[in-house]
Amino acid sequence: MEEHMSRKVVFTDLDGSLLDHDSYSHKAADALLEELERDQIPVILTTSKTRAEVEALRLELDNRHPFIIENGAAIYIPKGYFPVKPEACIEVEDFWIAEFCETRSHWLSLLEKAKELFTHKFSHFAAMKEEVIAQVTGLSLEQAQLANNREYGEPISWLGVDKGKQEFIEWLTEQGGHVLQGGRFLHLSGFCNKGEALAWLAAEYKTQWNLSEIKTIAIGDSGNDVAMLEKADLALIIRSPVHAPPKLKRLRGFFISEEFGPRGWNSGLRKIL
Ligand SMILES: [Mg+2]
Known part of the structure; x- marks a missing residue:
């Protein structure tokens, strides 16, 4: 059926976006995270953090989707998440990993x-x-x-x-x-960024899930998020208590949250959806 052929995927930065800048709390976003999971909209944690740092948070959030680490250096996909292992991926422990940078x-x-x-x-x-x-x-x-x-x-x-x-x-x-x-x-x-990783994973969703269209939404608060904020179909900039919102070249399809951190994540993303 036609209406099932288009899917949304959310790519979100952590510090200052999903997580509060000071307390690292994600509480204000928890209800929406649950709704997204129920509506089968994957939330992809997309961060400068390491695999070890993200895995701890992923457990806490009960998030079973792929995640992007070290500013787009690699994408970790739980084994079996897609029907077939993406060709470019290596297999390590429980993951298929796409690497975009030298180790x-x-x-x-x-x-x-x-x-x-x-x-x-x-x-x-x-x-x-x-x-x-x-x-x-x-x-x-x-x-x-x-x-x-x-x-x-x-x-x-x-x-x-x-x-x-x-x-x-x-x-x-x-x-x-x-x-x-x-x-x-x-x-x-090496040369990698969150935008390239977003594009690669979005293409993989489209092929693997046989979709006619994939709508990407990127959420971030600072400079290292710009590449994905430019690349996504829709972008949500989370206002920061400590710095000005990053400047984007795009003229349409982006929003700036009114509130900071996870509160802005919640209200901003609800508006977009
Ligand atoms: Mg951030």
């Missing part, structure tokens, strides 16, 4: 080379004790362990002067790396 070990061996050129000028997660990571990030030891459980990129702490830092970034870029300046760290990874 962490690739970047770690590049950093070993960098140590010869930029001796004692930087440190990075893999070279730090987890107690130290907890100290420099302000995370608890347990959270620091989950955050250190990265698969596709490496946070770097630059210890030298600013001029050398630019040379360091240029060198890593020449070697095929993509360096993002975060609040505390430089983040080294």
Whole structure:
């Protein structure tokens, strides 16, 4: 039947969007999450967080859908979720995984080379004790362990002067790396983003579920969400208590929530649906 051929899929950022910026609570969104599940609208957790961090939350939310980690570096699909394993996926434990970036070990061996050129000028997660990571990030030891459980990129702490830092970034870029300046760290990874991951997974839903149309809705609050907010059929920007909404190039099909975090997620998404 025609009306069953079109399906909606929601891709949502976590911190500052589904989760409150300060308390990390998702309570204000819980009722709507349940309704979406009942209406068979998959909610895809789409985040800069690691697999280990997302898996804990996924259990808490009882979310059994695929999820996107480390800013689009990889998509984890529970085995058997689709009728057939997507061709591009590798099979690891209970998941089919589509990877869009080189793995962490690739970047770690590049950093070993960098140590010869930029001796004692930087440190990075893999070279730090987890107690130290907890100290420099302000995370608890347990959270620091989950955050250190990265698969596709490496946070770097630059210890030298600013001029050398630019040379360091240029060198890593020449070697095929993509360096993002975060609040505390430089983040080294390959070229991937939430938008490319969204497009790949949406196409997979369409083929695997034999749909005539798939309507994607992306929800996010900051710069690393822009790629998916641009790419989705509809975009919901969640207002942040700490920064201005990211600017989009698109002129239609986007909304800005009135409320912050999960409250804005709830009221904003209800309006769109
Ligand atoms: Mg966010």
